Amino acid sequence: MSAVQRAMLVAARELFAERAHPDGLAAALTFTGLLVLLESLAFGPGRAREPDVAGAAFWIAVTFAAILVATRSFDRELEDDAIDAVLALPGGRDALYAGKVLALAIVLAIVAATTGVLSVFVNSLEVALGAQLVLVVILGVLALAPVVVLVSLLALRVRARVALVPILAFPMLVPQLLAGTNGAAAALAGDATAAFGWSALLAVFALLYAVLGLTLTPGAFD
Protein backbone atom coordinates (compact mmCIF):
# COMPACT_ATOMS: atom_id res chain seq x y z
CA MET A 1 0.00 0.00 0.00
CA SER A 2 1.38 3.40 -0.99
CA ALA A 3 1.90 6.32 1.38
CA VAL A 4 -0.90 8.21 -0.37
CA GLN A 5 -3.32 5.31 0.10
CA ARG A 6 -2.39 5.08 3.79
CA ALA A 7 -3.00 8.82 4.22
CA MET A 8 -6.37 8.47 2.47
CA LEU A 9 -7.30 5.65 4.84
CA VAL A 10 -6.47 7.78 7.88
CA ALA A 11 -8.45 10.67 6.41
CA ALA A 12 -11.45 8.40 5.79
CA ARG A 13 -11.20 7.04 9.35
CA GLU A 14 -11.13 10.60 10.66
CA LEU A 15 -14.09 11.74 8.57
CA PHE A 16 -16.21 8.73 9.55
CA ALA A 17 -15.49 9.41 13.22
CA GLU A 18 -16.33 13.09 12.74
CA ARG A 19 -19.57 12.12 11.00
CA ALA A 20 -20.53 9.89 13.93
CA HIS A 21 -19.73 12.61 16.48
CA PRO A 22 -19.54 15.95 14.66
CA ASP A 23 -18.43 17.83 17.79
CA GLY A 24 -15.61 19.65 16.03
CA LEU A 25 -17.67 20.57 12.97
CA ALA A 26 -20.64 21.72 15.07
CA ALA A 27 -18.42 23.84 17.32
CA ALA A 28 -16.67 25.36 14.32
CA LEU A 29 -19.90 26.17 12.47
CA THR A 30 -21.46 27.70 15.56
CA PHE A 31 -18.38 29.76 16.24
CA THR A 32 -17.91 31.06 12.70
CA GLY A 33 -21.62 31.77 12.29
CA LEU A 34 -21.72 33.81 15.49
CA LEU A 35 -18.54 35.64 14.53
CA VAL A 36 -20.03 36.68 11.17
CA LEU A 37 -23.18 37.96 12.88
CA LEU A 38 -21.23 39.82 15.59
CA GLU A 39 -18.88 41.30 13.02
CA SER A 40 -21.86 42.55 11.04
CA LEU A 41 -23.30 44.19 14.15
CA ALA A 42 -20.00 45.58 15.40
CA PHE A 43 -18.86 47.14 12.14
CA GLY A 44 -22.29 48.15 10.92
CA PRO A 45 -23.68 47.33 7.47
CA GLY A 46 -21.43 49.78 5.63
CA ARG A 47 -18.03 48.76 7.01
CA ALA A 48 -18.85 45.05 7.08
CA ARG A 49 -19.39 45.13 3.31
CA GLU A 50 -15.90 46.49 2.65
CA PRO A 51 -13.80 43.76 0.98
CA ASP A 52 -10.86 44.13 3.40
CA VAL A 53 -13.05 43.90 6.49
CA ALA A 54 -15.16 41.03 5.15
CA GLY A 55 -12.05 39.10 4.05
CA ALA A 56 -10.28 39.58 7.37
CA ALA A 57 -13.33 38.58 9.43
CA PHE A 58 -13.83 35.49 7.28
CA TRP A 59 -10.24 34.24 7.62
CA ILE A 60 -10.03 34.98 11.34
CA ALA A 61 -13.17 32.88 11.81
CA VAL A 62 -11.86 30.03 9.65
CA THR A 63 -8.49 30.06 11.43
CA PHE A 64 -10.11 29.71 14.85
CA ALA A 65 -12.37 27.02 13.42
CA ALA A 66 -9.30 25.10 12.26
CA ILE A 67 -7.93 25.10 15.81
CA LEU A 68 -11.28 23.94 17.20
CA VAL A 69 -11.66 21.07 14.74
CA ALA A 70 -8.06 19.91 15.11
CA THR A 71 -8.23 20.02 18.91
CA ARG A 72 -11.34 17.86 18.96
CA SER A 73 -9.81 15.48 16.46
CA PHE A 74 -6.72 14.89 18.62
CA ASP A 75 -8.83 14.66 21.79
CA ARG A 76 -10.59 11.73 20.13
CA GLU A 77 -7.26 10.14 19.21
CA LEU A 78 -5.99 10.37 22.78
CA GLU A 79 -9.08 8.65 24.24
CA ASP A 80 -8.25 4.98 24.72
CA ASP A 81 -4.79 5.63 23.17
CA ALA A 82 -6.25 5.25 19.67
CA ILE A 83 -3.41 7.30 18.24
CA ASP A 84 -0.82 4.76 19.45
CA ALA A 85 -2.42 2.06 17.35
CA VAL A 86 -1.81 4.14 14.22
CA LEU A 87 1.69 5.22 15.26
CA ALA A 88 2.69 1.58 15.80
CA LEU A 89 1.70 0.70 12.23
CA PRO A 90 4.42 0.72 9.57
CA GLY A 91 4.29 4.16 7.93
CA GLY A 92 1.77 5.24 10.53
CA ARG A 93 3.41 8.52 11.52
CA ASP A 94 3.51 10.09 8.09
CA ALA A 95 0.08 8.71 7.26
CA LEU A 96 -1.38 10.12 10.46
CA TYR A 97 -0.06 13.58 9.67
CA ALA A 98 -1.05 13.57 6.01
CA GLY A 99 -4.44 11.99 6.72
CA LYS A 100 -5.22 14.49 9.46
CA VAL A 101 -4.26 17.38 7.16
CA LEU A 102 -6.50 16.02 4.43
CA ALA A 103 -9.44 15.43 6.77
CA LEU A 104 -9.03 18.84 8.40
CA ALA A 105 -8.93 20.51 4.99
CA ILE A 106 -12.19 18.79 4.00
CA VAL A 107 -13.95 19.75 7.23
CA LEU A 108 -12.59 23.30 6.95
CA ALA A 109 -13.83 23.52 3.37
CA ILE A 110 -17.34 22.79 4.67
CA VAL A 111 -16.93 25.40 7.40
CA ALA A 112 -15.49 27.95 4.96
CA ALA A 113 -18.26 27.40 2.41
CA THR A 114 -20.97 27.75 5.06
CA THR A 115 -19.32 30.80 6.63
CA GLY A 116 -18.76 32.38 3.23
CA VAL A 117 -22.38 31.95 2.15
CA LEU A 118 -23.61 33.28 5.51
CA SER A 119 -21.25 36.24 5.26
CA VAL A 120 -22.45 37.08 1.75
CA PHE A 121 -26.10 37.05 2.84
CA VAL A 122 -25.73 38.72 6.25
CA ASN A 123 -23.44 41.49 5.00
CA SER A 124 -25.04 41.73 1.51
CA LEU A 125 -21.58 41.30 -0.03
CA GLU A 126 -21.11 41.77 -3.73
CA VAL A 127 -18.78 39.14 -5.13
CA ALA A 128 -17.13 40.46 -8.27
CA LEU A 129 -15.01 37.37 -9.03
CA GLY A 130 -16.73 34.26 -7.69
CA ALA A 131 -14.38 31.68 -9.20
CA GLN A 132 -11.30 33.50 -7.92
CA LEU A 133 -12.87 33.78 -4.48
CA VAL A 134 -13.47 30.03 -4.43
CA LEU A 135 -9.84 29.47 -5.50
CA VAL A 136 -8.55 31.71 -2.69
CA VAL A 137 -10.72 29.88 -0.15
CA ILE A 138 -9.61 26.42 -1.30
CA LEU A 139 -5.93 27.33 -1.30
CA GLY A 140 -6.27 29.20 1.99
CA VAL A 141 -7.81 26.13 3.64
CA LEU A 142 -5.00 23.97 2.21
CA ALA A 143 -2.44 26.44 3.60
CA LEU A 144 -3.98 26.46 7.09
CA ALA A 145 -4.42 22.74 7.66
CA PRO A 146 -0.73 21.60 7.56
CA VAL A 147 0.29 24.18 10.17
CA VAL A 148 -2.58 23.51 12.55
CA VAL A 149 -2.05 19.73 12.42
CA LEU A 150 1.71 20.08 12.85
CA VAL A 151 1.35 22.30 15.92
CA SER A 152 -1.34 20.00 17.34
CA LEU A 153 1.08 17.09 17.02
CA LEU A 154 3.94 19.01 18.61
CA ALA A 155 1.73 19.82 21.61
CA LEU A 156 0.05 16.42 21.69
CA ARG A 157 1.23 15.24 25.11
CA VAL A 158 1.27 18.68 26.76
CA ARG A 159 -1.24 19.19 29.54
CA ALA A 160 -2.05 22.78 28.47
CA ARG A 161 -2.51 21.72 24.86
CA VAL A 162 -5.79 23.60 24.41
CA ALA A 163 -4.08 26.91 25.24
CA LEU A 164 -0.74 26.07 23.67
CA VAL A 165 -1.93 25.12 20.18
CA PRO A 166 -3.38 28.56 19.30
CA ILE A 167 -0.40 30.35 20.87
CA LEU A 168 2.04 28.30 18.79
CA ALA A 169 -0.05 28.23 15.64
CA PHE A 170 -1.07 31.84 15.20
CA PRO A 171 2.43 33.29 14.62
CA MET A 172 2.97 30.63 11.96
CA LEU A 173 -0.44 31.38 10.42
CA VAL A 174 0.05 35.14 10.01
CA PRO A 175 1.36 34.85 6.41
CA GLN A 176 -1.57 32.65 5.39
CA LEU A 177 -3.99 34.96 7.17
CA LEU A 178 -2.64 38.01 5.33
CA ALA A 179 -2.54 36.27 1.96
CA GLY A 180 -6.04 34.86 2.44
CA THR A 181 -7.45 38.22 3.53
CA ASN A 182 -5.86 40.11 0.64
CA GLY A 183 -6.81 37.42 -1.86
CA ALA A 184 -10.43 37.39 -0.72
CA ALA A 185 -10.56 41.20 -0.71
CA ALA A 186 -9.15 41.28 -4.25
CA ALA A 187 -11.71 38.73 -5.46
CA LEU A 188 -14.56 40.64 -3.81
CA ALA A 189 -13.35 43.93 -5.29
CA GLY A 190 -12.84 42.52 -8.79
CA ASP A 191 -9.03 42.66 -8.98
CA ALA A 192 -8.29 39.39 -10.81
CA THR A 193 -4.52 39.88 -11.05
CA ALA A 194 -4.14 40.46 -7.32
CA ALA A 195 -6.48 37.56 -6.51
CA PHE A 196 -4.37 35.17 -8.61
CA GLY A 197 -1.17 36.53 -7.08
CA TRP A 198 -2.37 35.93 -3.53
CA SER A 199 -3.72 32.52 -4.58
CA ALA A 200 -0.28 31.57 -5.88
CA LEU A 201 1.27 32.66 -2.58
CA LEU A 202 -1.26 30.55 -0.65
CA ALA A 203 -0.39 27.56 -2.85
CA VAL A 204 3.29 28.05 -2.00
CA PHE A 205 2.46 28.21 1.72
CA ALA A 206 0.36 25.04 1.46
CA LEU A 207 3.18 23.16 -0.25
CA LEU A 208 5.89 24.54 2.02
CA TYR A 209 4.11 23.67 5.27
CA ALA A 210 3.00 20.27 4.01
CA VAL A 211 6.63 19.37 3.25
CA LEU A 212 7.79 20.87 6.55
CA GLY A 213 5.14 18.91 8.42
CA LEU A 214 6.04 15.62 6.75
CA THR A 215 9.71 16.28 7.56
CA LEU A 216 9.12 17.15 11.22
CA THR A 217 6.37 14.65 11.96
CA PRO A 218 8.46 11.53 12.76
CA GLY A 219 10.48 13.45 15.37
CA ALA A 220 7.45 15.29 16.69
CA PHE A 221 5.96 12.06 18.04
CA ASP A 222 9.09 11.35 20.10
Added chain:
Amino acid sequence: MLRGPNGSGKTTLLRTIAGLVPLTHGRRVPPTSVLYIGHRPMLLRGLSARANLAFFSAFRGRPADPTDALRRWGLSALASVPVERLSAGQRKRAALARVETETEAVVLLDEPFADLDTDGVVLLRAAIMSALAREQAVLLATHFHEELDRDARQLLVLDAGAVRSL
Protein backbone atom coordinates in the same frame (compact mmCIF):
# COMPACT_ATOMS: atom_id res chain seq x y z
CA MET B 1 5.98 -14.12 28.96
CA LEU B 2 7.07 -10.85 30.51
CA ARG B 3 6.61 -10.39 34.24
CA GLY B 4 7.69 -7.89 36.83
CA PRO B 5 6.34 -5.63 39.57
CA ASN B 6 4.57 -2.34 38.92
CA GLY B 7 6.93 0.19 37.40
CA SER B 8 9.50 -2.38 36.40
CA GLY B 9 9.37 -1.30 32.77
CA LYS B 10 7.17 -3.92 31.10
CA THR B 11 5.01 -1.43 29.25
CA THR B 12 8.01 0.70 28.34
CA LEU B 13 9.76 -2.34 26.90
CA LEU B 14 6.76 -3.31 24.79
CA ARG B 15 6.24 0.27 23.60
CA THR B 16 9.92 0.52 22.75
CA ILE B 17 9.80 -2.61 20.63
CA ALA B 18 6.66 -1.22 18.95
CA GLY B 19 8.53 2.00 18.16
CA LEU B 20 6.37 4.17 20.40
CA VAL B 21 9.15 5.13 22.82
CA PRO B 22 12.38 6.75 21.57
CA LEU B 23 15.62 5.04 22.49
CA THR B 24 18.02 6.95 24.73
CA HIS B 25 20.88 4.80 23.47
CA GLY B 26 21.39 1.69 21.39
CA ARG B 27 19.69 0.75 18.20
CA ARG B 28 16.30 -0.73 17.45
CA VAL B 29 16.23 -3.46 14.86
CA PRO B 30 12.54 -3.70 14.16
CA PRO B 31 11.12 -6.99 12.98
CA THR B 32 9.28 -6.88 9.70
CA SER B 33 5.90 -6.39 11.29
CA VAL B 34 4.69 -5.87 14.83
CA LEU B 35 1.20 -5.87 16.29
CA TYR B 36 1.08 -3.96 19.57
CA ILE B 37 -2.06 -3.97 21.70
CA GLY B 38 -1.74 -1.85 24.83
CA HIS B 39 -3.60 -2.15 28.08
CA ARG B 40 -6.14 0.31 26.69
CA PRO B 41 -8.14 -0.80 23.62
CA MET B 42 -6.57 1.72 21.18
CA LEU B 43 -9.78 1.85 19.12
CA LEU B 44 -11.05 5.15 17.72
CA ARG B 45 -14.32 6.30 19.23
CA GLY B 46 -17.01 7.11 16.69
CA LEU B 47 -16.16 4.02 14.68
CA SER B 48 -17.48 0.52 15.20
CA ALA B 49 -15.28 -2.42 16.16
CA ARG B 50 -15.67 -3.70 12.59
CA ALA B 51 -14.60 -0.35 11.08
CA ASN B 52 -11.63 -0.08 13.45
CA LEU B 53 -10.38 -3.57 12.67
CA ALA B 54 -10.98 -3.18 8.93
CA PHE B 55 -8.94 0.03 9.02
CA PHE B 56 -5.94 -1.69 10.61
CA SER B 57 -5.86 -4.62 8.21
CA ALA B 58 -6.38 -2.33 5.20
CA PHE B 59 -3.57 -0.07 6.41
CA ARG B 60 -1.23 -3.05 6.48
CA GLY B 61 -2.14 -3.73 2.86
CA ARG B 62 -4.05 -6.91 3.65
CA PRO B 63 -7.72 -5.89 3.75
CA ALA B 64 -9.72 -8.45 5.71
CA ASP B 65 -13.32 -8.74 6.81
CA PRO B 66 -13.21 -8.85 10.62
CA THR B 67 -16.71 -10.32 10.91
CA ASP B 68 -15.53 -13.88 11.68
CA ALA B 69 -12.94 -12.74 14.21
CA LEU B 70 -15.49 -10.57 16.00
CA ARG B 71 -17.97 -13.46 16.01
CA ARG B 72 -15.39 -15.72 17.67
CA TRP B 73 -14.89 -13.06 20.32
CA GLY B 74 -18.65 -12.95 20.94
CA LEU B 75 -19.20 -9.56 19.34
CA SER B 76 -21.36 -10.46 16.33
CA ALA B 77 -24.31 -8.39 17.49
CA LEU B 78 -22.10 -5.49 18.50
CA ALA B 79 -19.75 -5.40 15.53
CA SER B 80 -21.41 -2.31 14.03
CA VAL B 81 -21.95 -0.44 17.29
CA PRO B 82 -19.63 2.52 17.93
CA VAL B 83 -16.93 1.33 20.32
CA GLU B 84 -17.69 4.00 22.93
CA ARG B 85 -21.05 2.29 23.49
CA LEU B 86 -19.39 -1.03 24.36
CA SER B 87 -18.40 -2.04 27.88
CA ALA B 88 -14.73 -2.02 28.85
CA GLY B 89 -14.60 -5.80 28.49
CA GLN B 90 -16.27 -5.73 25.09
CA ARG B 91 -13.84 -3.05 23.88
CA LYS B 92 -10.98 -5.19 25.11
CA ARG B 93 -12.34 -8.18 23.21
CA ALA B 94 -12.64 -6.08 20.06
CA ALA B 95 -9.06 -4.92 20.44
CA LEU B 96 -7.79 -8.45 21.01
CA ALA B 97 -9.63 -9.68 17.91
CA ARG B 98 -6.84 -7.89 16.05
CA VAL B 99 -4.61 -10.84 16.90
CA GLU B 100 -6.71 -12.81 14.41
CA THR B 101 -7.12 -10.12 11.73
CA GLU B 102 -3.53 -8.86 11.70
CA THR B 103 -1.30 -11.92 11.66
CA GLU B 104 2.01 -10.11 12.15
CA ALA B 105 5.34 -11.80 12.82
CA VAL B 106 5.52 -10.32 16.33
CA VAL B 107 2.54 -9.77 18.64
CA LEU B 108 3.00 -7.58 21.73
CA LEU B 109 0.24 -7.74 24.33
CA ASP B 110 0.27 -5.44 27.36
CA GLU B 111 -1.98 -6.63 30.20
CA PRO B 112 -4.39 -8.33 27.79
CA PHE B 113 -6.34 -10.03 30.59
CA ALA B 114 -7.43 -6.79 32.22
CA ASP B 115 -11.20 -6.23 31.84
CA LEU B 116 -11.73 -9.73 30.41
CA ASP B 117 -14.22 -12.14 31.96
CA THR B 118 -13.55 -15.88 32.27
CA ASP B 119 -14.78 -16.61 28.74
CA GLY B 120 -12.62 -13.82 27.42
CA VAL B 121 -9.55 -15.30 29.09
CA VAL B 122 -10.28 -18.66 27.45
CA LEU B 123 -10.66 -16.96 24.07
CA LEU B 124 -7.43 -15.07 24.51
CA ARG B 125 -5.49 -18.20 25.46
CA ALA B 126 -6.85 -19.91 22.35
CA ALA B 127 -5.93 -16.91 20.18
CA ILE B 128 -2.39 -16.90 21.58
CA MET B 129 -1.99 -20.62 20.97
CA SER B 130 -3.25 -20.16 17.41
CA ALA B 131 -0.75 -17.36 16.87
CA LEU B 132 2.08 -19.54 18.16
CA ALA B 133 0.93 -22.35 15.87
CA ARG B 134 1.18 -19.89 12.97
CA GLU B 135 4.85 -19.32 13.93
CA GLN B 136 4.10 -15.85 15.28
CA ALA B 137 6.15 -14.64 18.24
CA VAL B 138 3.96 -13.45 21.11
CA LEU B 139 5.36 -11.30 23.93
CA LEU B 140 2.82 -10.92 26.71
CA ALA B 141 3.20 -8.68 29.77
CA THR B 142 0.82 -9.36 32.64
CA HIS B 143 0.42 -9.62 36.39
CA PHE B 144 -2.38 -12.12 36.06
CA HIS B 145 -2.75 -15.83 35.42
CA GLU B 146 0.59 -17.18 36.58
CA GLU B 147 -0.54 -20.61 35.43
CA LEU B 148 0.13 -19.33 31.91
CA ASP B 149 3.85 -19.36 32.67
CA ARG B 150 3.76 -23.11 32.06
CA ASP B 151 2.78 -22.51 28.43
CA ALA B 152 5.39 -19.82 27.86
CA ARG B 153 8.39 -20.65 25.70
CA GLN B 154 10.44 -18.15 27.71
CA LEU B 155 9.84 -16.28 30.95
CA LEU B 156 11.40 -12.84 31.26
CA VAL B 157 11.27 -11.03 34.61
CA LEU B 158 11.94 -7.30 34.72
CA ASP B 159 12.83 -5.30 37.80
CA ALA B 160 13.53 -1.57 37.79
CA GLY B 161 14.04 -1.57 34.06
CA ALA B 162 16.55 -4.42 34.07
CA VAL B 163 16.18 -8.10 33.26
CA ARG B 164 16.21 -10.04 36.55
CA SER B 165 15.89 -13.48 35.13
CA LEU B 166 15.46 -15.16 31.77
